[in-house]
Amino acid sequence: MRDKTEAATPTSLADLLARGDLFAEKCPSRDVLKHVTSRWGVLLLVALLAGTHRFSELRHKVNGISEKMLAQTLQWLEGDGFVERISYPVVPPHVEYTLTPLGQEIGKKVESLADWIETNLPTILSAKKQKSTVNVLIGRNQ
Numbered sequence: 133m134r135d136k137t138e139a140a141t142p143t144s145l146a147d148l149l150a151r152g153d154l155f156a157e158k159c160p161s162r163d164v165l166k167h168v169t170s171r172w173g174v175l176l177l178v179a180l181l182a183g184t185h186r187f188s189e190l191r192h193k194v195n196g197i198s199e200k201m202l203a204q205t206l207q208w209l210e211g212d213g214f215v216e217r218i219s220y221p222v223v224p225p226h227v228e229y230t231l232t233p234l235g236q237e238i239g240k241k242v243e244s245l246a247d248w249i250e251t252n253l254p255t256i257l258s259a260k261k262q263k264s265t266v267n268v269l270i271g272r273n274q
Contacts, residue, residue, distance in 0.1 A: 167208040177239040
């Protein structure tokens, strides 16, 4: 991400594609960011860091994800070049998902974020509880 002091806002799509600019309204990098940082995107990227998985294995590993969201998120990540879908011509159909080299790179980055959240969860929950308590007290005084 560029600071506004670093460079002027890109004026053309070619400028946006030369290097993404998340602060530019029409930059395609925003869609990639949405896919990667969605709840399911992060979890699937981290799950796939462990290796190749079948659809059913991913659904089992990522508790709470629906088949629809799993399929949609895998399609997004595949479209962005992070996931490779390997389909074997057998009956019943056998499909596997694995990270591309680009997917490995982004997977490691979001894994660091996920690790940070897990490590700091007690502090985060405490801050949330304090904020909630303050909001309740303020509401009572009005």
